[in-house]
Amino acid sequence: MRRPFGPVLAAALWALSSAPAPAQDAPAVRLGFAKCAHCLPMALLPGLARGVAVDATGFNSGNDVLTALVSKSIDVAQVTYLHYVTALDKGFDVVAVAGEVNGGSECLAGKALGLAADDWAGFKAAVEKARAAGTPLKVAASRGNAQDIHMRGAFLKQGINPNKDVQFVNIPNPSDHLAAMQRGEIDMVCSVEPFASQIRMAGAASRFVLPYDQAAGNLTNLIVTRSDVIKARRPAVQAVVDADVALVGKLTADRAVWIDVINQKTGLPKEVAAEALKNAEPDYRMYRAKTLAIAAMMRDLKYISRDVSAEVEKNMDYSFLEAATRRTRDGLGG
Structure with a gap:
């Protein structure tokens, strides 16, 4: 746990927060993240934070992280663009403040x-054959996560209705995807790294497609908080975003540290971790226009019940990234 580097810095942080005690005595920022290749680097963020202590906790899924945030069990969460839109649809108080890693x-x-990579014609033929036989193909994902929505959007763009043409199988914990495939319980899975690479390298399945040909593209991760946290602890939120920007720089410059944290947090071999990073792109920017497109796609897929465009724009706060990078909103995806 880091402490301020001296009394001058402690006094400055005290003045910024208007707290009655020095910064080192303030409660830690409680940070939650999911257990996936592009999320696990958040475990490194406490070591990069300056002027604030960060208590980072891993959760099984982004859904669990979002639940913890809205229930006020944590202060800041690494979730996905899809969780952000879903939360706004439900009227939850969430504010996006930075990106982190995309892809996965x-x-x-x-x-x-027997499908080759990107063989949509072959897949559509298999879908039709299985439907005609009364045994629709079983396609799995962890419902509500980025991979689920990426898959559904890509299917829809190819003329495959994910709600009618195939049988969806929800496997909440991505670490269980391999076993389901090995047991023959599913025909296809849209998984998250490093578990996707684990499945491939175990010989249980082969790559069909990277499902980025849809409104979300490869956008995955957002750092979000609540408005009450911003109001009460703005300097602390700024410190988290500063650390996130530093983290993205670190991951871009040194993949070895990323491989190590995946290995340590999942127990998967470093070879699997290295393969997973071929499908990951560190990026602290937030993409407003694409987020609006994601919200429209999610409404088409009936994942949300209403138009949340106004909330999407209102609740993307670029001020923290602007301060951390000294770039304008336009250069930060706004």
Whole structure:
């Protein structure tokens, strides 16, 4: 846990927060993140934070992280653009303050399908054949996460209705995807790294497609908080965003540290971690226009019940990134 580097810095932080005690005596910022290749680097963020202590906790999924944020069990959360839109649809108080890592989605086909990579014609033929036989293909994902939405959007763009043409199988914990594929319980899975690479490298399935040909593109992660946290502890939120910008720089410059944290947090071999990072892109920017497109796609897929465009724009706060990078909103995806 880091402490301020001297009494002058402590006094400055005290003045900024208007707290009755020095910064080192303030409660830690409680940070939550999911257990996936592009999320696990958040475990490194406490070591990069300056002027604030960060208590980072890993959760099984982004859904669990979002639940912890809205229930006020944590102060800042690494979730996805999809969780952000879903939260706004439900009227939750969430404010996006930075990006982190994008990518990490892969659709993998079981051997029985005999599909080559990107063979949409072959997949559509298999879908039609299975439907005609009354045994629709079983396609799995962790419902509500980025990979689920990426897959559904890509299917829809190819004329495959994910709600009618295939049988969706919800496997909440991505670490269980491999076993389901090995047991033959599913025909295809859209999984998250490093578990997608684990499935491929175990020979249980092969790459069908990286499902980025849809409104979300490869956008995945956002750092979000609540308005009450910003109001009460703005300097602390700024310190987290500063650390996130530093983290993105670190991941871009040194993949070894990223590989190490995946290995340590999941127990998967470093070879799997290294393969997973071929499908990951560190990026602290937030993409407003694409987020609006994601919200429209999610409404088309009936994942949300209403138009949340106004809330999407209102609740993307670029001021922290502007301060951390000294760049304008336009240069930060705004």
